[in-house]
Amino acid sequence: MAEGSRDQAARHGPHPGSLGRWVWSRLTSMRTAIVLLISLGVASIPGSLLPQRGVSSDPGAVVRFSRENPDLAPWLDRLGLFGVYSAPWFAAIYLLLLISMTGCVVPRLVRLWRAFGDDPAPPPRHLERADRYADWEPEALQAGAMVAHAQAALRRRGYRVRVDRPVPSPAATTELGSVTTVVRGEKGFLREAGNLLFHASLLVMLLGVALGSLMGYEGRVAVAEGDDFTNVISQYDDFTPSPLTDLAGLRPFSFTLNDFDAQFETVAARRGEPRSFRADLEYRSSPQAPVRTASVEPNKPLAMGSTKVFLTGHGYAPKVTVRDGGGQVAFSGPVIFMPRDSTYASDGVIKVPDATPEQLGFEGFFLPTVEMGPSGPFSLFPDDLDPRLVLTAWSGDLGLDTGIAQSVFTLEKAGMNQLRSGDQPFAFSLKPGQTAALPGRKGTITFDGVARFANLQIARDPGKEVALLAAILLLTGLTLSLTIARRRAWVVVTAPTTTARGRVQVAASAVTRRGLPREEFDQISEELRAPAEPNGRSRHSPTRSVAHQSTRHGK
Amino acid sequence: MPSEQALASLSNSLVYAALGIYVLAMLSYAAAAAVAPVRMQRRATAVALATVIAGAPSSGPASLDEPTSSQRAGFGWRTGTSLTVLATALHALGVLMRGLASGRAPWGNMYEFALVGALVASIAYLVLLRIQRRSAEDLRVALSLGVWVVGLVALTLGLAITVLYVPAGPLIPVLNSYWLVIHVAAAITCAGVFTVGAVCHLLYLLQVRSGRRAESGTGRGRRTTLPSAETLERIAYKVHVFAFPLWTFAVIAGAIWAENAWGRYWGWDPKETWAFITWVMYAAYLHAAATPSWRGARGAVLGLLGYAALLFNFIGVNMWISGLHSYAGV
Numbered sequence: 001m002a003e004g005s006r007d008q009a010a011r012h013g014p015h016p017g018s019l020g021r022w023v024w025s026r027l028t029s030m031r032t033a034i035v036l037l038i039s040l041g042v043a044s045i046p047g048s049l050l051p052q053r054g055v056s057s058d059p060g061a062v063v064r065f066s067r068e069n070p071d072l073a074p075w076l077d078r079l080g081l082f083g084v085y086s087a088p089w090f091a092a093i094y095l096l097l098l099i100s101m102t103g104c105v106v107p108r109l110v111r112l113w114r115a116f117g118d119d120p121a122p123p124p125r126h127l128e129r130a131d132r133y134a135d136w137e138p139e140a141l142q143a144g145a146m147v148a149h150a151q152a153a154l155r156r157r158g159y160r161v162r163v164d165r166p167v168p169s170p171a172a173t174t175e176l177g178s179v180t181t182v183v184r185g186e187k188g189f190l191r192e193a194g195n196l197l198f199h200a201s202l203l204v205m206l207l208g209v210a211l212g213s214l215m216g217y218e219g220r221v222a223v224a225e226g227d228d229f230t231n232v233i234s235q236y237d238d239f240t241p242s243p244l245t246d247l248a249g250l251r252p253f254s255f256t257l258n259d260f261d262a263q264f265e266t267v268a269a270r271r272g273e274p275r276s277f278r279a280d281l282e283y284r285s286s287p288q289a290p291v292r293t294a295s296v297e298p299n300k301p302l303a304m305g306s307t308k309v310f311l312t313g314h315g316y317a318p319k320v321t322v323r324d325g326g327g328q329v330a331f332s333g334p335v336i337f338m339p340r341d342s343t344y345a346s347d348g349v350i351k352v353p354d355a356t357p358e359q360l361g362f363e364g365f366f367l368p369t370v371e372m373g374p375s376g377p378f379s380l381f382p383d384d385l386d387p388r389l390v391l392t393a394w395s396g397d398l399g400l401d402t403g404i405a406q407s408v409f410t411l412e413k414a415g416m417n418q419l420r421s422g423d424q425p426f427a428f429s430l431k432p433g434q435t436a437a438l439p440g441r442k443g444t445i446t447f448d449g450v451a452r453f454a455n456l457q458i459a460r461d462p463g464k465e466v467a468l469l470a471a472i473l474l475l476t477g478l479t480l481s482l483t484i485a486r487r488r489a490w491v492v493v494t495a496p497t498t499t500a501r502g503r504v505q506v507a508a509s510a511v512t513r514r515g516l517p518r519e520e521f522d523q524i525s526e527e528l529r530a531p532a533e534p535n536g537r538s539r540h541s542p543t544r545s546v547a548h549q550s551t552r553h554g555k
Numbered sequence: 556m557p558s559e560q561a562l563a564s565l566s567n568s569l570v571y572a573a574l575g576i577y578v579l580a581m582l583s584y585a586a587a588a589a590v591a592p593v594r595m596q597r598r599a600t601a602v603a604l605a606t607v608i609a610g611a612p613s614s615g616p617a618s619l620d621e622p623t624s625s626q627r628a629g630f631g632w633r634t635g636t637s638l639t640v641l642a643t644a645l646h647a648l649g650v651l652m653r654g655l656a657s658g659r660a661p662w663g664n665m666y667e668f669a670l671v672g673a674l675v676a677s678i679a680y681l682v683l684l685r686i687q688r689r690s691a692e693d694l695r696v697a698l699s700l701g702v703w704v705v706g707l708v709a710l711t712l713g714l715a716i717t718v719l720y721v722p723a724g725p726l727i728p729v730l731n732s733y734w735l736v737i738h739v740a741a742a743i744t745c746a747g748v749f750t751v752g753a754v755c756h757l758l759y760l761l762q763v764r765s766g767r768r769a770e771s772g773t774g775r776g777r778r779t780t781l782p783s784a785e786t787l788e789r790i791a792y793k794v795h796v797f798a799f800p801l802w803t804f805a806v807i808a809g810a811i812w813a814e815n816a817w818g819r820y821w822g823w824d825p826k827e828t829w830a831f832i833t834w835v836m837y838a839a840y841l842h843a844a845a846t847p848s849w850r851g852a853r854g855a856v857l858g859l860l861g862y863a864a865l866l867f868n869f870i871g872v873n874m875w876i877s878g879l880h881s882y883a884g885v
Contacts, residue, residue: 030842030845030846030849031846031848031849033842034839034842034843034846034849034857037835037836037838037839037842038835038836038839038857038860040835041831041832041835041836041839041860041864044828044831044832044835045828045832047823047828048823048825048828048829048872048876049876052823084823085823209821218818218819265724265725268722270721270722270724273724273727274727274728275725275727275728276728276731277728297728298728298729298731298732298816299728299729299731299732299734299812299815299816301815301818308818310816310817310818312817457817457818458818459818459819461814461818461819461820464814464820467810467820468811468820471807471810474803474807475800475803475804475807478799478800478803479800482796482799482800482841483796513792513844513845518689
């Protein structure tokens with residue numbers, strides 16, 4: 001887009017010293033920019049094929065990949081291939097590209113600024129070799145009037161125009177003693193301005209991205225129906241701060257998930273496809289604020305200032321009550337189970353640390369609409385039409401006091417014994433309302449009913465307005481720079497002498513690769529010929545019109 | 556008001572009919588290219604064509620100088636173009652019926668993306684013919700794209716019907732946003748227009764190669780119907796200059812939608828990454844087109860790499876890579 005002038009511009013780099021100058025001119029050359037662009041594209045590829053930390057929709061992907069490829073994974077990790085977009089070598093490419101671009105654009109900005117003050121370029125020596133050319137020799141040419149006419153015609157089309165002082169015509173082409181006046185015009189500076197705007201907006205974009213990734217945050221939390229959330233870090237399941245995030249200054253809002261509604265297609269071919277999800281919240285945007293209600297749906301976040309709450313997923317949280325061997329209620333409430341597939345068959349564990357004398361643990365799965373298959377029960381439909389909770393039970397020490405962090409979705413079995421009935425592991429399936437008694441009088445578990453949970457993503461990005469502004473500038477600049485043709489036009493009027501007719505020459509050339517607008521040249525030359533016509537004095541005797549446009553494009 | 560099923564099946568019939576006619580158009584173009592023994596006669600052929608097809612001003616009965624073959628070829632080009640126009644109209648109607656049947660913008664799953672993308676490619680080709688009709692040479696070049704573009708359109712429709720088809724229906728919740736209409740429409744339009752640009756680049760490279768072979772004398776001097784490389788390169792540039800800002804817009808619109816749906820405007824999801832790669836490759840192409848040492852074959856290769864990234868984003872990312880965009884309904 002820099003129309004080849006970039007390599008010249010590079011030579012005006014600010015570095016003294018020949019090596020520095022050489023490096024600078026290389027770095028800011030267009031060829032380097034192309035190579036860097038290609039490198040940037042190629043360097044982005046591995047991040048889309050390998051699991052990535054912090055950017056993937058599946059947070060466990062890197063861990064799983066490492067487990068499956070124990071030999072390869074450490075090497076990939078050393079090369080930064082699990083975090084391509086924050087890897088130093090990736091940053092090196094785009095920073096070099098931005099430096100190269102800036103080194104190219106700044107000198108051009110200076111030249112553009114000067115060019116606004118300069119006169120339009122003088123005509124080329126061989127005017128007839130311009131992209132478009134026409135000449136004619138009208139009878140009784142009044143040079144002064146024609147010059148004024150040409151000036152007006154160009155001005156009206158937005159050209160910057162300058163009229164040269166009349167000079168004696170070059171003897172080779174015309175009679176001695178004739179006088180030639182040149183009208184020069186130039187147009188399309190917005191192209192270069194757009195080009196510069198485009199490149200500058202990329203720097204603004206970087207600023208916006210940097211603001212977000214230095215000061216923003218992103219967190220995820222799964223909230224079951226009836227549960228509360230308060231915006232402090234300890235409440236998140238997963239929280240990704242930025243280096244400068246003010247962790248104590250998170251917006252102090254809170255909410256309760258009152259209800260989660262999910263609708264699925266029930267007919268024919270697309271049975272089971274999701275149709276609508278809605279999380280009904282009751283929230284306070286700050287502890288002093290009044291309680292309000294809001295519905296969060298996909299594509300409809302709840303915004304509180306610059307912090308937004310998004311609905312990104314949902315699943316089931318079976319409500320259970322566990323009584324220990326002494327008949328005391330040791331646990332009661334919803335437990336979040338992770339959906340395994342699109343039928344919402346979900347896996348989960350229930351940990352009961354308060355059970356006495358031994359702690360209890362349950363592991364199993366939840367099926368929203370059960371169906372018996374040859375290899376066991378499976379889920380037929382994502383809605384909870386006929387739910388089942390299928391569990392096995394463990395007793396012993398849950399290992400929660402060791403100080404090592406545990407996942408809420410796995411049972412640490414080192415200190416636990418599986419309960420058995422006979423020689424089989426004790427496994428049971430519950431409908432809502434049913435209770436199972438554990439072997440050895442260790443207690444009971446009741447499946448009270450089905451609740452849903454919502455996966456909510458809470459994010460704040462203080463740089464996004466800057467990035468949006470940059471995007472608008474980028475698009476504007478790009479469009480200007482690609483659609484406007486920067487072009488020059490000349491009208492050369494040779495006054496008649498006593499022995500020869502006067503002559504008018506019109507020529508136009510595109511300065512940039514974008515060719516001349518199709519009609520403009522014809523309109524200008526027609527207009528200049530026109531005034532003689534009404535009184536019929538002008539024969540358009542010898543007229544030539546040449547178009548080189550089809551063979552010469554791209555300067 | 557006809558039922559949704561009736562509209563959906565009408566849409567399917569229209570698509571089948573369009574596919575058949577596209578294939579006929581492609582055969583017609585192929586025959587024309589085979590019959591016209593090209594270079595020596597191209598100007599006359601083109602002038603005749605320009606007159607007949609696009610209503611361009613004729614400079615006299617030039618076609619009479621070149622009797623039979625150019626007339627036969629002219630018939631082929633003319634028939635091909637007429638059939639393409641007809642097929643495109645049926646195709647467009649098919650898309651419209653699909654939209655009415657499902658009560659939404661008809662680009663919510665892969666079958667519909669393919670359907671609409673192919674339609675845009677076909678329309679882009681016809682618009683190109685219309686723009687290029689002023690110059691006989693340019694029109695001839697544009698027509699030479701026909702067999703390829705129409706062939707690709709037919710191939711895409713065939714694959715869409717057989718592999719990607721899903722019955723018409725409403726959207727899944729995550730797609731239910733007006734940004735679907737804006738972002739996806741812009742992206743599909745780009746895909747269609749870039750397809751025409753990629754065909755230009757491909758033909759350009761073939762042309763340059765056969766030109767080199769002819770120069771070095773190693774080839775058999777194969778006579779080819781491919782038009783002059785320079786014109787191809789110019790058309791390719793025009794096409795990309797139109798599509799690139801639109802692609803930029805599509806990516807920006809996608810980022811705004813992502814912010815609205817997931818809380819971040821850019822997250823290096825595979826779909827986003829490949830949109831970025833596509834953008835960067837086409838940016839490299841546009842820079843190459845402005846750099847003398849990179850113009851020509853190297854630029855064309857960059858353009859084709861951009862198109863490859865675009866295709867991979869549509870096919871590969873939807874089918875083989877999981878990510879937040881994995882709802883496209885294969």
